[in-house]
Amino acid sequence: MSDGILLPVVDDDGAPFWEGTLRGELRMQRCSECARFRFPPRPMCPWCHSTESEWPVLSGRATVWSFVVSHPPLLPAYAALAPYNTVVVALDEDPSLRVVGNLVSEPGAPINSVDPATIEIGAPVRVVFDRVSDEFALPRWVRV
Amino acid sequence: MTDLIRDRTAIVGIGCTPFAKHLDGSEKRLACEAIVAALDDAGIDAAEVDAFASYTMEVTEEVEIAKSIGAGDVTFFSQVGYGGGGGCATIGHLAMAIATGQADVGVAWRARKRGSGGRPWASTVVQLPTPAQWTRPWGLLRPSDEIAMLTRRYFHEYGANRDHLANVALACRAHANRNPAAMMFDRPLTRDDYMAARWIAEPLCLYDNCLETDGALACVVVSAERARDCRRPPAYVHSVAQGLPRQHHTMVSYWSADPLEGPAHSCARRLWAGAEFGPADVKVAQIYDAFTTLVPLSLEGYGFCARGEGGPFTDDGAIELGGRLPVNTSGGGLSEAYVHGFNLILEGVRQMRGTSTAQVEGADTCLVTSGEGVPTSALLLRS
Numbered sequence: 001m002s003d004g005i006l007l008p009v010v011d012d013d014g015a016p017f018w019e020g021t022l023r024g025e026l027r028m029q030r031c032s033e034c035a036r037f038r039f040p041p042r043p044m045c046p047w048c049h050s051t052e053s054e055w056p057v058l059s060g061r062a063t064v065w066s067f068v069v070s071h072p073p074l075l076p077a078y079a080a081l082a083p084y085n086t087v088v089v090a091l092d093e094d095p096s097l098r099v100v101g102n103l104v105s106e107p108g109a110p111i112n113s114v115d116p117a118t119i120e121i122g123a124p125v126r127v128v129f130d131r132v133s134d135e136f137a138l139p140r141w142v143r144v
Numbered sequence: 145m146t147d148l149i150r151d152r153t154a155i156v157g158i159g160c161t162p163f164a165k166h167l168d169g170s171e172k173r174l175a176c177e178a179i180v181a182a183l184d185d186a187g188i189d190a191a192e193v194d195a196f197a198s199y200t201m202e203v204t205e206e207v208e209i210a211k212s213i214g215a216g217d218v219t220f221f222s223q224v225g226y227g228g229g230g231g232c233a234t235i236g237h238l239a240m241a242i243a244t245g246q247a248d249v250g251v252a253w254r255a256r257k258r259g260s261g262g263r264p265w266a267s268t269v270v271q272l273p274t275p276a277q278w279t280r281p282w283g284l285l286r287p288s289d290e291i292a293m294l295t296r297r298y299f300h301e302y303g304a305n306r307d308h309l310a311n312v313a314l315a316c317r318a319h320a321n322r323n324p325a326a327m328m329f330d331r332p333l334t335r336d337d338y339m340a341a342r343w344i345a346e347p348l349c350l351y352d353n354c355l356e357t358d359g360a361l362a363c364v365v366v367s368a369e370r371a372r373d374c375r376r377p378p379a380y381v382h383s384v385a386q387g388l389p390r391q392h393h394t395m396v397s398y399w400s401a402d403p404l405e406g407p408a409h410s411c412a413r414r415l416w417a418g419a420e421f422g423p424a425d426v427k428v429a430q431i432y433d434a435f436t437t438l439v440p441l442s443l444e445g446y447g448f449c450a451r452g453e454g455g456p457f458t459d460d461g462a463i464e465l466g467g468r469l470p471v472n473t474s475g476g477g478l479s480e481a482y483v484h485g486f487n488l489i490l491e492g493v494r495q496m497r498g499t500s501t502a503q504v505e506g507a508d509t510c511l512v513t514s515g516e517g518v519p520t521s522a523l524l525l526r527s
Contacts, residue, residue, distance in 0.1 A: 005281065006280045006281050006285075007281060008277035008278075008281055009276070009277050010277065011274065011277075013274070014274070014277060014278075039278075039399055040274055040275055040278050040393070040399065046391070065297065065398070066293050066294070066296045066297040066300070066398075067293070067296060068284065068289050068292040068293050068296065068345050068346060069343070069345070069346040070283060070284075070285070070286075070289050070292075070344075070345050070346075071342065071343045071344055071345070071346070073263075074283075074285060074286075075266065075285060078283045078285060081283075083343070083346075084283055086282050086283050086284045086289065086293070088293055088297075088398045096399075096401060097399075098398045098399055099278075100278055100279045100282055100284055100396070100398065101282055102282050102283065111282070111283060116346070121296070121297070121300045132281075136281075138281055138282065140282075
């Protein structure tokens, strides 16, 4: 655990996502047979049952779908940053692809760096990557 | 439609411990106390118990219960998954087992010390890869945060607002204020209190969140024929259903096609298909209320109103005693006790018996739901 921040427990299905973020890339799982995206990653395509998939790099552009501002009681590392926001953003390539993240004021800024009163559903955002440990970079989002 | 289970069984005994922030005794012991109380309520000897049903996030196993209460040879036992989504399904499983001749006397129960025990989300020892790896690192830590994300989107899509959520909190509190067993019995709540309360996960405030309770509860289910010989008026199990919709992701279902169309919708289709009446005939409802948002979502899912109309449905006292559909008449998870919704089943039975502290006059049908937002279940009871 890095400074008490929860780190992902990586499984086979999700590993390519985290390899991507470490390289500053937002990659999403796409079926090799029928080309449909799916998230969260899983071993089989629910539409065509193929077990082959690829992980193309996406544009990193999205819009805010919803957001929460969290207050204590929280785990200690997060309580120290409260109140902070979490967001769900919908990716431009396929708005049914939604990702949980945070809005930050600039790359590397903390998750409480944006005034919650200014957050709006529908706001366009782009991805930035926050290196939180040796093994992980978390995607976060800044408004464009 | 076949009627293999419709009205073929009934809940004939209910029992529970007090509800408190802290109770003495292990969950196992509390479970036994609630179960023996339910058997006494039914007038049935423990040695006749031959079926058990429970649901997950339960520490006590049926083998431990059976050896403590002196059950007979048990020929049906099941456990339903997904925590708060599974409560009604325990009754459903017993109803199916008894109706098909697998057993004769079933016990379903819930025992949990969530008031004095830890908060499950505070444990960082076990972090499931999926879906938690896609939500927790960013700080979406608690069920409250997870539902708040849907709540904000619900406000955005349908124009619902905090007053609608307040309606739910206030209705449950008003009903609890009539119920001496409720944790909030002597604590009235006003709309001003609600609006001034501290945030937990905006837009959810303190009063949008359920209580933290120690308690145990149990039901006894037998055939309709046997029910006639029991001590209390039977609460017949008219219809049962479970619901795990396509492309569902449990509490964090932000990735389905329509995240605000939750498991209640698919559960409801099956529930009403097995019933001889519809939502318009239901006089009272016990709707899972870990969070206020779940009530308007469930009102939509179970067909009491159209999509997006769940908020306005709660206006003008509609879900309070005297309104068109009183909801959570013993106070619910928000104001009676939070025991993953099992108290809602007991209150449904009381409404059918005519013994509720907020009795709906002429109530002969009751909907009971389990948790919206997770793989869920529901019951229709009738008197």
